[in-house]
Amino acid sequence: MTHMDxxxxxxxxxxxxxxxxxxxxxxxxxxxxxxxIMREVQTLYPTVDANAFALAWRAGYQPxxxxxxxxxxxxxxxxxxxxxxxxxxxPQFGLTHxxxxxxxxxxxxxxxxxxxxxxxxxxxxxxKKYTICSLSNGNIGLLTHxxxxxxxxxxxVLSAEVFRAYKPDPATYLxxxxxxxxxxxAVMLCAAHHDDLQAARACGLRTAYIERPFEFGVSQLxxxxxxxxxxxxxxxxxxxxDLLGC
Amino acid sequence: MTHMDxxxxxxxxxxxxxxxxxxxxxxxxxxxxxxxIMREVQTLYPTVDANAFALAWRAGYQPxxxxxxxxxxxxxxxxxxxxxxxxxxxPQFGLTHxxxxxxxxxxxxxxxxxxxxxxxxxxxxxxKKYTICSLSNGNIGLLTHxxxxxxxxxxxVLSAEVFRAYKPDPATYLxxxxxxxxxxxAVMLCAAHHDDLQAARACGLRTAYIERPFEFGVSQLxxxxxxxxxxxxxxxxxxxxDLLGC
Numbered sequence: 001m002t003h004m005d006x007x008x009x010x011x012x013x014x015x016x017x018x019x020x021x022x023x024x025x026x027x028x029x030x031x032x033x034x035x036x037i038m039r040e041v042q043t044l045y046p047t048v049d050a051n052a053f054a055l056a057w058r059a060g061y062q063p064x065x066x067x068x069x070x071x072x073x074x075x076x077x078x079x080x081x082x083x084x085x086x087x088x089x090x091p092q093f094g095l096t097h098x099x100x101x102x103x104x105x106x107x108x109x110x111x112x113x114x115x116x117x118x119x120x121x122x123x124x125x126x127x128k129k130y131t132i133c134s135l136s137n138g139n140i141g142l143l144t145h146x147x148x149x150x151x152x153x154x155x156x157v158l159s160a161e162v163f164r165a166y167k168p169d170p171a172t173y174l175x176x177x178x179x180x181x182x183x184x185x186a187v188m189l190c191a192a193h194h195d196d197l198q199a200a201r202a203c204g205l206r207t208a209y210i211e212r213p214f215e216f217g218v219s220q221l222x223x224x225x226x227x228x229x230x231x232x233x234x235x236x237x238x239x240x241x242d243l244l245g246c
Numbered sequence: 247m248t249h250m251d252x253x254x255x256x257x258x259x260x261x262x263x264x265x266x267x268x269x270x271x272x273x274x275x276x277x278x279x280x281x282x283i284m285r286e287v288q289t290l291y292p293t294v295d296a297n298a299f300a301l302a303w304r305a306g307y308q309p310x311x312x313x314x315x316x317x318x319x320x321x322x323x324x325x326x327x328x329x330x331x332x333x334x335x336x337p338q339f340g341l342t343h344x345x346x347x348x349x350x351x352x353x354x355x356x357x358x359x360x361x362x363x364x365x366x367x368x369x370x371x372x373x374k375k376y377t378i379c380s381l382s383n384g385n386i387g388l389l390t391h392x393x394x395x396x397x398x399x400x401x402x403v404l405s406a407e408v409f410r411a412y413k414p415d416p417a418t419y420l421x422x423x424x425x426x427x428x429x430x431x432a433v434m435l436c437a438a439h440h441d442d443l444q445a446a447r448a449c450g451l452r453t454a455y456i457e458r459p460f461e462f463g464v465s466q467l468x469x470x471x472x473x474x475x476x477x478x479x480x481x482x483x484x485x486x487x488d489l490l491g492c
Contacts, residue, residue: 131390131391157401157403180387
């Protein structure tokens with residue numbers, strides 16, 4: 001018996017009635033990390049291959065979190081992990097001349113990511129009916145600065161930092177339900193990543209897949225066809241609001 | 247040598263330039279717990295002395311937190327502490343006939359507190375220049391529901407629940423600075439309670455006192471004259487925005 005037998009996809013009417021909180025993955029789902037980093041790097045360091053730089057920085061992310069999960073590193077915020085990865089990239093991209101202030105500034109690009117064009121208005125629609133929050137491995141300060149700059153209208157910023165665990169640790173998904181005194185199925189994770197959604201579903205959360213075919217840029221298009229198990233599949237956050245009748 | 251020697255009150259210009267985050271106490275400072283609870287109790291249970299009920303509920307708060315601090319209770323969210331106190335009040339106020347559903351609903355009145363009339367607009371002004379967050383012993387869910395209902399425009403909801411410690415534990419005040427990667431003096435605690443402000447000041451935070459003479463209702467006016475040590479003294483949140491040039 002799999003979790004899909006335990007939690008069969010629900011009717012949309014049932015979902016609308018039972019869902020209270022929409023928790024959003026951030027990097028790639030709500031904001032365009034690849035395009036934002038590429039644009040900054042192109043402006044600041046025009047000789048660098050900005051596409052390769054953005055992809056390499058993001059590719060270091062899972063291995064860096066794995067070092068924390070394994071216990072090799074103690075609890076570490078993503079700001080620090082981004083910096084560790086950045087230090088390994090600078091020699092590869094001919095940027096070892098950067099001063100400490102320049103490195104600090106570049107590392108903070110993750111606080112300055114632009115939202116996808118539908119995110120702000122789509123979230124505002126959803127917020128009228130649901131409690132909307134982030135659920136990201138990004139740290140609270142990063143997510144707060146990002147929201148303030150991009151105008152993301154969160155009711156509440158939730159982060160791995162609150163739960164002292166990274167997704168896909170169940171403590172993060174179940175933590176959202178506990179914060180709001182809800183059963184897991186009253187929380188829906190909205191994300192552009194099937195592994196994140198699958199882990200949430202295994203904890204009893206509802207799930208909505210958001211297509212983001214350009215997450216990795218135009219040179220590396222992402223397959224976004226529907227996969228079984230998700231309660232909803234939406235082209236973007238406006239489409240999610242349409243599906244949920246907001 | 248006292249902390250006042252280490253951190254003398256700053257000039258307003260220096261404060262404006264060095265402050266990045268305004269962290270707000272909530273109960274009494276941003277929302278009117280006394281009036282809100284009185285109004286609900288008067289409506290639901292007209293025979294009860296609503297003023298005495300509100301005061302007694304709030305009076306149970308510090309002793310309940312003391313049971314957690316002493317280790318008698320494990321980490322407990324304020325929702326649960328409010329319920330423990332409520333159970334002791336029901337016999338005193340002739341309300342033992344309340345059903346479980348009625349008790350749950352009444353306990354959630356703390357999620358439904360009304361903002362003081364200046365809070366929403368004053369915070370919106372401050373938000374244009376500063377990062378504004380809550381720093382309350384209230385739990386994240388309570389603060390989020392309250393903000394959503396009352397329209398409080400937080401950039402970020404911070405709570406004792408994030409730091410697993412209640413104010414005046416230094417972990418809470420210093421926690422705000424750590425979340426935003428700031429030195430303590432770049433954070434200003436804004437509160438209507440001198441003990442809270444004093445504890446924050448001892449951690450190196452800046453402090454702003456907000457007058458709330460009616461915090462305990464008209465039957466128990468609160469002295470609100472300036473006390474030494476606070477960097478700012480404001481009649482309300484609009485006046486704070488005036489002082490900070492917002």
